[in-house]
Amino acid sequence: DGGITQSPKYLFRKEGQNVTLSCEQNLNHDAMYWYRQDPGQGLRLIYYSQIVNDFQKGDIAEGYSVSREKKESFPLTVTSAQKNPTAFYLCASSRTGVAGANVLTFGAGSRLTVL
Amino acid sequence: SQQGEEDPQALSIQEGENATMNCSYKTSINNLQWYRQNSGRGLVHLILIRSNEREKHSGRLRVTLDTSKKSSSLLITASRAADTASYFCATVEGAQKLVFGQGTRLTINP
Numbered sequence: 180d181g182g183i184t185q186s187p188k189y190l191f192r193k194e195g196q197n198v199t200l201s202c203e204q205n206l207n208h209d210a211m212y213w214y215r216q217d218p219g220q221g222l223r224l225i226y227y228s229q230i231v232n233d234f235q236k237g238d239i240a241e242g243y244s245v246s247r248e249k250k251e252s253f254p255l256t257v258t259s260a261q262k263n264p265t266a267f268y269l270c271a272s273s274r275t276g277v278a279g280a281n282v283l284t285f286g287a288g289s290r291l292t293v294l
Numbered sequence: 295s296q297q298g299e300e301d302p303q304a305l306s307i308q309e310g311e312n313a314t315m316n317c318s319y320k321t322s323i324n325n326l327q328w329y330r331q332n333s334g335r336g337l338v339h340l341i342l343i344r345s346n347e348r349e350k351h352s353g354r355l356r357v358t359l360d361t362s363k364k365s366s367s368l369l370i371t372a373s374r375a376a377d378t379a380s381y382f383c384a385t386v387e388g389a390q391k392l393v394f395g396q397g398t399r400l401t402i403n404p
Contacts, residue, residue: 281392288336
């Protein structure tokens with residue numbers, strides 16, 4: 180089955196540590212996205228990538244980093260510079276162009292808790 | 295940036311009743327999408343309506359779009375307990391950024 184796999188589902192981190200969230204898709208989608216969701220809130224865009232080896236900052240990129248070395252993979256690193264990293268992180272992908280119409284397919288999410 | 299705003303923020307109805315939630319947006323759009331999120335899960339795409347469409351149906355879902363008022367509504371008919379979820383509208387901002395509203399939390403009471 181095609182889809183997006185996020186791992187780990189739950190992650191606990193001590194303050195000052197960097198953590199990397201994995202996102203893999205087998206949908207052959209060109210574009211991939213990372214969103215952050217806080218309790219009872221909507222989604223805020225962290226980073227997005229339309230093609231391999233290229234990515235753009237979203238609205239809340241500070242304290243986060245990404246890479247896009249392969250079409251299938253778009254890992255997100257939450258660095259120690261992110262002051263309030265406890266949140267639910269969602270990865271998504273889409274086809275590009277008019278045909279894709281920016282319809283996103285989401286993973287199941289990763290919940291990060293800073294202890 | 296926050297493009298869409300849903301209203302109401304929370305809605306509780308009895309099973310079998312219809313549920314209506316609204317979305318307002320600020321800039322011109324090519325299309326508007328609605329997504330559903332079950333608690334603690336990822337979002338699932340429900341329906342897309344293009345700017346030149348006024349109404350679209352998918353099963354028990356009906357979406358309307360009024361570009362003159364920059365608003366859209368999602369109607370779920372004959373609601374079921376399984377429809378309990380949060381519902382988000384989303385529009386495209388810039389080249390490829392999909393921007394989501396705050397969502398409407400829908401609770402269907404048996």
